[in-house]
Amino acid sequence: MQDNPDYILCNKTAWNNKTEVHINSEFYDMSAFLNGKSTLNDIELELLGDISNKKILHLQCHFGQDTMTFSRMGAKATGIDLSDKAIDKAVELAQKLQLNTTFICCDIYDTPKYIDEKFDIVFTSYGTIGWLPDLNKWAKVIAHFLKPNGSFIMADFHPFVWMYDNDFKEVFYNYFNIEPIIEEQTGTYADRNSEIETKTFGWNHPISDILNSLISVGLEINCFNEYDYSPYNCFNQTEEFEPNKFRITHFANKIPMIYAIKATLRNTP
Numbered sequence: 001m002q003d004n005p006d007y008i009l010c011n012k013t014a015w016n017n018k019t020e021v022h023i024n025s026e027f028y029d030m031s032a033f034l035n036g037k038s039t040l041n042d043i044e045l046e047l048l049g050d051i052s053n054k055k056i057l058h059l060q061c062h063f064g065q066d067t068m069t070f071s072r073m074g075a076k077a078t079g080i081d082l083s084d085k086a087i088d089k090a091v092e093l094a095q096k097l098q099l100n101t102t103f104i105c106c107d108i109y110d111t112p113k114y115i116d117e118k119f120d121i122v123f124t125s126y127g128t129i130g131w132l133p134d135l136n137k138w139a140k141v142i143a144h145f146l147k148p149n150g151s152f153i154m155a156d157f158h159p160f161v162w163m164y165d166n167d168f169k170e171v172f173y174n175y176f177n178i179e180p181i182i183e184e185q186t187g188t189y190a191d192r193n194s195e196i197e198t199k200t201f202g203w204n205h206p207i208s209d210i211l212n213s214l215i216s217v218g219l220e221i222n223c224f225n226e227y228d229y230s231p232y233n234c235f236n237q238t239e240e241f242e243p244n245k246f247r248i249t250h251f252a253n254k255i256p257m258i259y260a261i262k263a264t265l266r267n268t269p
Helices: 006-023 030-034 042-048 065-072 084-096 108-113 135-145 207-216
Strands: 055-059 076-081 102-105 119-125 146-157 181-186 197-202 219-227 238-242 245-248 258-265
Touching: 006 084, 006 197, 042 119, 042 146, 042 219, 042 258, 055 065, 055 135, 065 076, 065 084, 065 119, 076 084, 084 102, 108 135, 119 135, 135 146, 135 207, 135 219, 207 219, 207 258
Parallel strands: 055 076, 055 119, 076 102, 119 146
Antiparallel strands: 146 258, 181 197, 219 258, 238 245
């Protein structure tokens, strides 16, 4: 199943269907973004540092709000995503905002077929690698695009969170990547009342697999951070204990919800 290409078509269809809902959702707050609001969080900003004049490749960028935020910060940003509807919207927004941001629609594993340049930073964040079956192939894409001593930066939801059912009442899924997680759902995290129905294939990746895949392609792990909150209210049973910091109410600060990594390309295997 992990080698079955049908998951790409299935997930692409799901994200195409989600895109229009997300664009119009309060969650993505398009009005604030169009008026100049940054969509990046302190977690990733601390790892990024000064990105002015840096070339950034943003993997799995959805409709590109973070990618365009990079452009607003002075970077030369390129975003890629599987969803053609999301990329079409990203291009439209970049033109409207008069930003020199590049967007390309492709499966992440095929990115080297579409881009022939190197980057100072490769970036990915929040809800990305769970759609990918093979992290070794993912890590090779990252290493392929980094300049020597270039940085890979990511922030994502902790695999511990994905073990639970939707209401965090019981451990429902395996922490380890033993099989695809096939889900059929109504609604989406950005609008739970939406009537859209989607079928998706996902994979839970333990921290060891994430780190080892990066190490195997010559990346040196500079830091690995874990956080007891999410900057997004995208789960059930949450409480906002500080502005834009959400926890599962009955877990309080007892579980990791986010992790972040910064790594540098030192050696090519």
